Amino acid sequence: MTHLRDMISLAEGAPNSQESLDQLSAANDLVYIRFDRIDGRETISAIPAYAGIVPRVDDAVKRLDVVIAAGLPLDQKSLTELGLELEQIVGRMNDEYYKYGEEVNADLYSSEVSLRRFNYQIAFALTILSLLAMGTAVLFIGRRETIKQLEFLAWRDATTGLKNRAWMAANRDAMLDRARETGKQLQLLLIDLDHFKSVNDTFGHHVGDLLLKAVAEILESVEQPDDIAAVRLGGDEFAIMAIAERNVGDDLGECLREQLNRFAELEGHQVRIGASIGMACFPQHGSDISMLLHNADSALYKAKAEGRSGFVTFSPSILSQIDMQLGEEAAIKRALNCDEFFLVWQPQFELATGRMTGAEALVRWRDAVSGAVRPPASFIPIAERSDLILELDKVVLGKACMQAAKWMPISAEEFICSVNVSGKSLQAYAYLTHLTEMLQQTGLPPSRLQLEITEGIFIQDSRNALESIRKIREIGVSLALDDFGSGYASFGYLADFNLNQLKIDRSFLGDLASSTRKQNVVRGIIALANSLGLTVVAEGVENEAQLDFLIHEHCHGAQGFFMSEPVEERLMTNYLIARQGRAKHIEKFRLSPFAPAPTLLRKANVVAKQSRKTAN
Template identity: 35%
Template sequence: MDKERSWFAAESSSDASPGQRATLELVATAANAQTLLRLESEIEERTAELLAANSALRESEERFRRLFEDTRQPLSLIEDGRFIAVNRATVAMLRLERIEQLVGRSPGEVSPEYQPDGRRSDEKAPAMIRMAFEQGSHAFEWEHVRADGEHFPAIILLTAIRERGKDLMHVVWNDISEQRRALEQIEYLAFHDALTGLPNRIRGQDWLRQTLDSAAHHGDGLAVLYLDMDQFKYVNDTHGHGVGDQLLKGVAERLKAQQRESDRLCRLSGDEFMMLLTKIEPEHLVPRVSAVCERLLSNLAAPFDLEGGVQLVTSFSIGVALYPRDGADAETLMRLADTALYEAKKAGPHAYRFFEPRMNIALRHFVETRDALRLALERREFVLHYQPQFDLHDGRLIGVEALLRWQPAGEAHPRMPGVFIQVAEHSGLIVAIGRWVLREACRQAALWREAGWLDVSMAVNLSAVQFRQPGLEQDVIAALADSRLAPHHLELELTESILLQGIDSVLATVSRWKALGIRLSIDDFGTGYSSLAYLKRFKVDKLKIDRSFVSDIAHDEEDRAIVQAIIQMAHSLNLKTIAEGVESAAIEERLRTMGCEESQGYFYSRPLPAAELDALVAGAGSTSRVIELMP
């Protein structure tokens, strides 16, 4: 008899008759049966619920297991400082063959002895895990070692979890070695010449400023040498740019072989190099530098044996400025060395000249050119030529770039910007000239839209000098308003130097332009200070790959790597790329396969006056495939 029945019987026995007790016992038995049935039903329902929950849990665990094992994202679990589970992606990333090769090992065993910050890996790893437990999760960069010995960086996300009474660490790995290599390549471009591998003008200027500070501190003398090849254009015109590039590489190698450990060498541009001779006693400066110049000229005069059996003999001219005799700042010394180089070139091949105060040719040329440019504005001697731009995937004409020319009265051919643009910038005349360029380019773009060029944008270059003067933003808005050109049909090409000067004010201006719908691109990307940090702040639309990287990508592996790095980086930032200097079908096809979206160059058309470009497009019968007209 169960407890319920016993209790009921005890309560009833003293007061009930035998018949009543029998009846009560029957009632109690029935009640007990109902209770048992109810309990059995509840147990069955609870059991079903538990079975369903267990089944769902098993399905969830199976889904997690499949997700953990099959995802391409490297994942792992750590308990007590050692891996207890890893997926196949982690094994592949570390170039191991089996999961068992990693399970049971510690993170320090797949890391170098020291991390880049100088801390030991086996000391730093527990600290990172401890921080994750304290904070719930922790992300950081970590250097690893693959099975074949290659070091690579990864972003690690540690997340503390508790499972079945155990403290575990969930690890997500993100291998950033490819991004790091692309970034390093871009950063390298900021300070090095792509052709010769020498430091570029920016690095050379930095070196000169640093060595001047050191020379002033120690009382040393210093010499700035400008070296320029005589008749280099003749080499390119006669033998082609490929031979010219080989020659420049050979020159760079000879110059590097001649410099002392304390000297510095860079390529300024084209065939012009700069060498800094440092740590020379001021009283011995002239004779020592003279001996170096004579040795350099003699060495460079020897024949260059180039590929294809080509042998070339060339000559150089050298201009020299001395510290402290001629100047005390980098800009002055470089300008005076350039002036001395001009005098050396006038003296004939294999000549060098020290700067002398009488050498005012450059100053006189500057003044004469400046005055002529003022008159050119009044006489309306400036003209714009336009070079078409194309979509690399379908060949559509998508834009034109406005390029400035100077056509003085009585001259048969227009003067190129290289002849006068530097004087215009240094004199400040570029502000007025740039204002005219904006208005004329927008006016022409509006005319072309009326003629049916509905999807063609107008690209206009802006000078850093224009940004330093008030009123540029109003000039842009006025040019659009006067021409009635929609803002999204105007593309402003900015140099990297613009985005690095007065960041806040430039950012405000650029942001307002973007709000209007004006497109923005970075011109000649990779040739300036490509720190990339500014790209995060300035919402540009496009990177323009400089022609110096594009011209030989069909044959030069280094140029291909540089261009590919720029394209990959642009895509990671959701930017388009346009390549300038496209001169062959092979280059066009290579750019297309590399993922570049747009291109321009002599393969399609040289820059043309508006009327000639009109005729070219009209001859094609459509604005959609001007490329078919090109040879």
């Protein structure tokens, strides 16, 4: 199935090629198979999901037959649809294999003995394939293809040429036995490419296939006959099995991490490979293959959770960390379902006048179990690692738009509500759709909303994200670059993309009064923003000295605890009503969170007078 998906990908890139048509036809012939249970143990009924997969495979192959019969040029729309269908099928097959694969593999040895008795090596290889893929005992092929091609595909991945999952299943126990008999260790490394889907989305499946081949070349370079084997498990997942001396450390894993985390030149594109690696070793991390696989997968999970592109060797403490991570993820899911997240608002002030020009929405979590209000630092990183951030971003945007619409009658036209959005959400088409829907449902003018993005979105080099930025600006929603100066974004992006605002990272305001270097950096950011016609807002203003400096340097705006801590919706509403003069009894409005604002206004007036004197 993976081979057929790869051939569809190649055909999409060369729809007029006879070679594409031939390869696609051959690959489709191999997948058109029939599965029958003859062992009397109801294999399929023991794995219910497989019963639904077989008809989907059959339907996909028949649909592809129609495309092939139509000849050149190949119908790209149909190929794309079939490619997506096969991706889902392969994913489902892999999921079920991980759940039930070990049960299926228990039958392999007896099948091997029986088949070799009749010297049916090829039949045995194909039986293994069917067992691993579908959990059935026998298959019948009713299509054209040569035994040589079948033998190759039985043990090798067609796209990369690496050994495949079937080879690993048939040989892994033998490698473990050899390590045990020689007193050596068996290292099992699981490798998962980082952001591979983004490469396919950005550059196309053809470049994605080239990336897989580039990875395969790196893995092949460490292979050694009988001692080190490189395997493609499927999709963007690979494995290394290595027999080594027991005193050997993590050299192989570190070497692969270094080689895999680099850029590759693929058809004129600079594509970052990037991979996370988890390793477990016999005998210290497990006495059998199942335990080694489980522990290597746990180490891989931790490598991804730590920010990807890393290498982690299994240790018992990892299991407790993963349990904690999974527990937190489950709690976040429950909180999303139970509407436990709410917003507080950080006021933003214009330094030239002292007036409040807007507020930034900040998410909080009122944990129903503990009753405590949890700050974002305790759950946002977990949400981002688990992709729960996609749903959380939508929840925050919806709540912010509804509240901003309620404030419209009591706030000035220039009052803007800001909402943070993650890079992952910008890469998802669903977020842009949700943004449009929320603006329509709430009646909030796009000019009243600002999205805050971080520099990380630029270094990810995702066309989806950058295209989303362009569409957001077309809608009329403004964009602010948050935490400016803390990342690695090129200044070129500031000119290339239609941003509205820079937000100076709070790290530059710490000991600002005594640090000439930080003062110069802040001056430079303000000058850069002015030269590009952008407003600039300083975050994290916590004392009068910082405020004095920003006012003196003509920074446009600021936010921070010195002017106001984040406040809940009721207090912000009261303040906006009071500013409109609509409060009959002013004493009932609690304005204490905004107490420093008059000080800010007084300082701004002094600076304005000095500026007028200088001008005169």
